[in-house]
Amino acid sequence: MKCLAVVAVLALLGALGALATVHLGLPDVAATRPHWEITEWALSTTMENSVRRRAAGIETPPDLDDPARIRAGASARSADAETERDHTRDTFHRPFVRRDDFEAVPRGGVAESG
Numbered sequence: 001m002k003c004l005a006v007v008a009v010l011a012l013l014g015a016l017g018a019l020a021t022v023h024l025g026l027p028d029v030a031a032t033r034p035h036w037e038i039t040e041w042a043l044s045t046t047m048e049n050s051v052r053r054r055a056a057g058i059e060t061p062p063d064l065d066d067p068a069r070i071r072a073g074a075s076a077r078s079a080d081a082e083t084e085r086d087h088t089r090d091t092f093h094r095p096f097v098r099r100d101d102f103e104a105v106p107r108g109g110v111a112e113s114g
Helices: 002-024 037-055 067-092 099-104
Strands: none
Touching: none
């Protein structure tokens, strides 16, 4: 019973530590530095295995080299890219600053309202 209490206290302390880490913003999430090698391995291995598992049983379409299909795909991707650019601009720029003020905002800062 005493061992179970120790495990419960350690689990609680671990959970509180994790919450404190997230709440205080301790990890650097700027994505300006590469991951540690072990982190990169874990992320890439997880991604590859996840895709492999979910792609099992999906057959490749037989006409991927058909020029009409290639043109249709390129056209659709071009439209998707335009939509993605608009979404990125709307999501990451507009909540904080007007588009024309974006360059004037210091890194990590927010534009003054006015």
